[in-house]
Amino acid sequence: VVFILGGPGSGKGTQCGKLTAEFRRMRHLSAGDLLREERKSATSQGEMIDQYMKEGRIIPVEITARLLKQAIDKDKHRFDVFLIDGFPRNMDNLRGWNEIVATDVNVQFMVFLECSEEVMTERLKQRGETSGRVDDNEASIRKRFKVYQSETMPVVLQFEREKKLRSVKA
Secondary structure, three states, X not given: OEEEEEOOOOOHHHHHHXXXXXXXXXXXXXXXXXXXXXXXXXXXXXXXXHHHHHOOOOOOHHHHXXXXXXXXXXXXXXXXXXXXXXXXXXXXXXXXXXXXXXXXXXXXXXXXXXXXXXXXXXXXXHHHHHHOOOOOOHHHHHHHXXXXXXXXXXXXXXXXXXXXXXXXXX
């Protein structure tokens, strides 16, 4: 597993798509896409995910980690590397990953996509015109940036301390 992390709109999905097009034994798993897919399920869990997303809040780790584990287990015999984008988003996500998934996989490192808020904002506004995503609007974008700074950056720094961080200008 390689974690791909960066701010909202930094290009996580775009870069994962380019990598998986180049390397066929590599599988892209987007935590956000898995959550959005589950959100459509019309279950109480899907409704809860929808509310969290509208508020720009982070989904409880048990849900996200289980969805990621299921996706890895489903494809582990077909792929050598799993790129996980948008996870872990906070220290609790990292804790949950370590408890639920880490014993079954080897995390090689984290790729951190460095990008300014100005560039990310423009990208998100452009994407919001066609994406239909509930979190691609001005109010949600601002909330997402605050959550990113306060909750996600400590995870990035943790991987840096462990010498498992690769930074890329995005």
